[in-house]
Amino acid sequence: MAAGLLPGDAPVSLNEARGWLRLGSTIDDAVVAGLVRAATNICEAFIGHWLVIREVEEVLSLRAGQARLSARPVAAIDAVVLLTAAGDATVLDAGAYRLRHGRDGSGQLVIERPGDAERVRVSYRAGIAENPNGIPEAIRQGIVRMVQHLHDARDAAPVAPPAAIAALWQPWRRMTLGSGQ
16 A cells, blocks of 8 residues: 655645644644644545655555556656565566556556566656645645644544535545455
8 A cells, every 4th residue: 555645745834824723933833734744634535646746665466467556646657676476576667567547547557578476566656746836726725724623623522624625625536436456
């Protein structure tokens, strides 16, 4: 499975979140930064896409020379290595495989001649945009609103997030049924 949010660019800056929360002091920066990360993870889980492009490495089972990548949307393949049960590893040239993109941003790696390989290690990049400024404004607005919801709810009884957040993210939501493999 692909890793979760890694260190790097967040789609909403600490200053944006602090401004939305009307916090003047930097004393709660660690709390607000954690809320931004949590809201970003919630957004990515809801829409089914990573936001800012980041690197992924997965070891996947090969079935009929094919493997479905976990992170979406797939931006580029960086390296492909075939792995056998005996422990042999073969690095593939770019011409030995192809990436099949789904309309939902998914990626399926197709290897022409997998030989006796049972698994494949794939290094790739996935995400909607190269940097936070490339993230659609509605997604960013939903994240700051989720930060506010999480901030307000930290000392209160659990309350569902405002429907406006889901409405802002809904146009980018991608859902699948089953594993697809």
